[in-house]
Amino acid sequence: MPEMISKDNNDGFLIDAVKLTKKFGDITALDEVSFFLNKREVFGFLGPNGAGKTTTINILTGLSRADSGRISVAGLDCTKNPKAAQHLIGIVPDESNLYPELTGFDNLCFCASLYGIRKEERKKRAAELLDLFGLKQAGGRKFAGYSKGMKRKLTIAAGIIHHPQILFLDEPTTGIDVASARQIRQLISELPEKGTTIFLTTHYIEEAERLCDRIAFIVNGKIVRTDTVENLLQPVKGKQIMLLSVQGAAGKASAVLADAFPDFNFxxxxxxxxxxxxxxxIHLAPFVRLLDEHGIELNEAKRQVPTLEDIFVNVTGIEAKILRKESDKKRGQA
Amino acid sequence: MKKKWIAFWNILLKDMRSYYLKPPNISWGIIFPIAWIGMFFIKTGRGVEDVFDLLPGVISISVLFGTTSMLAVTVTFEKKARSFERLLLAPVSLNFLMFAKTTGAIFFGAVNAAIPVIFSLFLVDLSNVSWGIIVPAVVLIAIASAFLGLFVAVTVSEVFEAQTFSNFLRFPMVFLCGLFFPIASLPFFLRPLSYVFPLTYGVDILRGAVSGKNIMPLGLDFLIIICFCLILFYASIKNINKKWIT
Structure with missing residues (x-):
């Protein structure tokens, strides 16, 4: 059963998804997924490819229908009428999907018009956002000629052009350069202060840890854990981690060290x-001496700060490097 | 209420700028009817007096090809590039969105129809033509053709499939609607097929308006095309709901 933590209060509560189930043929994409979002929080949805992240976004935004379950957005029942809350929602899909033949400025103006924003207001807002996202100079150029990072930034700008209450960000920094990713993270982190609640899916655990207030781990269509980042990190708080490289002798070294240091976990x-x-x-010197006595050569010792990655591995049983590989693969395809 | 019309107008403007008013499409709109007129003249070997016989057919074909080609391809292209999702996520009903999306094609089709009419004005006296019938008929043919294009677009998933499927419907329609051969002279097993195409009724109205040679009552022709429009539009919406909002 998915873990639920109590809702803050009725005023702060913005999305309530209850037991969402979605099947594609024999494959269960979502299996009784439940969660809620409080106002102005960044809620992370973390999981490997095919875990059900995009399916969840599609159902919440009205691009897909759940086979069963209930969704309410800002108090509006969207289970049968997904259009009911679309004016409150902004979406940044995993692929930048603006119009290649339009300029950056025209793309933003067009997206604003879809929400009924008047001409003068949308021009003003488009100019503001181009400035905010560092695209002022590129505003008059066609979207097709933008770099991946610029495309991503403009797609995020298009997602917030109508001041949505909730912004769905699907893999916002995948496939772009480090500088652009950093700038996008900075912009995302500022949005809740302006009143936007964020639903973020990502492969990058560090990104989720840095940006999110709460995180849900989703694996094979099931939420296996939902909690605040602080609570998730609680078990590793104050923990020390060290990685020792001993060429081909890890088994022997681990047995020797475990005997000598029973309080440590090897x-x-x-x-x-x-x-x-x-x-x-953890002090290194005693290990070096002991390993030396047993003729084991220590090549490298690395201290690690315990992160959300450790929790993710622990909770989901999925190696974080698998997630990273998927991100890299996606980056290569982008 | 006003908000959705802002969305409507901007979808229409964007489509006009991005697709319909591009130089290749404008030249297509001019060259295509001229090519058809030339072809008919060469085929019959007769003079300008044939314009009255040719005009309904050239108008119909220009509208049909202009409208279906553009809409089927642009919608499929936008769906493939996922920019169509932006429209589906807009807080506007699906019916209204599709109406906005097809209006550009309807307008383009109607403008295409004007080209052969303008050419004919230089060749013959069109003062006896019933323009009060031609104009609504052209608009209706354009609407039916646009909805046919939409139906094609939501049935296929690739741009090349849209072209192939469009032709699969358009060419039988052109040959069986009574343009090239009178329906009465078609083999008996093909005749029923003529009556399942909206173009047959459009051509009949235009014939009636240009030369009074319609074979069915014009009111019935109008009614049948309206029915085709409704069926194609709702079949397309149903398909979108079924295939694109899974």
Missing amino acids: QYVSTDQIRIEAGTD
Whole structure:
């Protein structure tokens, strides 16, 4: 069963999704997924490819229909009428899908017009957003000629042109350069202050950790854990982690060290690597001496700060590097 | 109420600028009717007196081809590029969105119809033509053709499929609607097929308006085309709901 944490209060509560189920033939894309969003929070949806992230967004925004379950957005029942709340929603899909033949400025103006914004107002807003996203100079150029980072920024600008209460961001920084990704993260982090609630899906655990107030881990269409970032990180708070590289001797080294230091947790990572976890400071010198006595050569020692990645691996059983590989693959395709 | 008309007007303007008013399409709108007129003259070998026989057919074909070609391809293209999702996510009803999306094509089709009429004005005296019938008939043919294009667009998923499927419907329509051969002279097993195409009724109205040679009552022709428009539009909306909003 998906874990629920209590809703803040009725005033702050913006999206309520209850037991959403969606099947594509024999494949269950979503299996009784439940969650809620409070006002002005950044809610992260974290999971590998095919976990059900985009399906969830499509159902919430009206691009897809759930087989069963209930959705309410800002108190409006969207289960049978997905259009009911579309004026409150902004969407940034995983692919930049603006019109290649239009300029950046015209794209923003057109998107604003779809929400009934008048000419003068949409021109003013488009100019504001181009400035905010650092695209002022490129505003008169056709979207087709933009770089990936610029396309992404303009797509996000288009998503907020009508001041939506809720912004759905599907993989906002996938496939773009580091500088643009950093700028986009900065812009996203400022949106809740302006009254926007964000539903963010991402492959990047660090991104989720940095931006989100609460996170849901979704695997194979099921939410396996939902909590605040602070609560999720609680189990690893104060923990020390060290990675030791011992060429081809990880098994022997791990046995030797476990005998000598029973208070520490030693994990065999690979034939070359051991992971040490402890609730207190880990000092390297005793390990070096002991391994040397047993004729084991220590090649490298690396301290690690425990992150959400450790929690993700623990909760989902999915190696974080698999997620990273998927992100890299997607980046390559983009 | 006003908000959705702002959306409507801007979808129409964008489509006109992005697709219909591009130089290749304008030249297509002019060259296509001229090519048909030339072809008919060469085929019959007769003089300008034939214009009255040719005009209904050339108008119909110009509207049909101009409208269906553009709409089927542009909608399929936007769907493929996912920019169509922007429209589906707008807070406007699906019926209204599709109406906005097809209006550009309807307008383009109607303008295409004007080209052969303008050419004919230089060749013959059209003062006896019933313009009060021609104008609504052209608009109705354009609406039916646009909705046919929409139906094609939502049935296929690739741009090349849209072209193929459009031709699969358009060419039988052109050959069986009574333009090239009178329906009465068609083999008996093909005759029923003539009556399942909206163009047959459009051509009949235009014939009646230009030369009084219609074979069915004009009111019935109008009624049948309106029915075709409604059926094609609602079949397209149903298809969008079924295939695109899964």
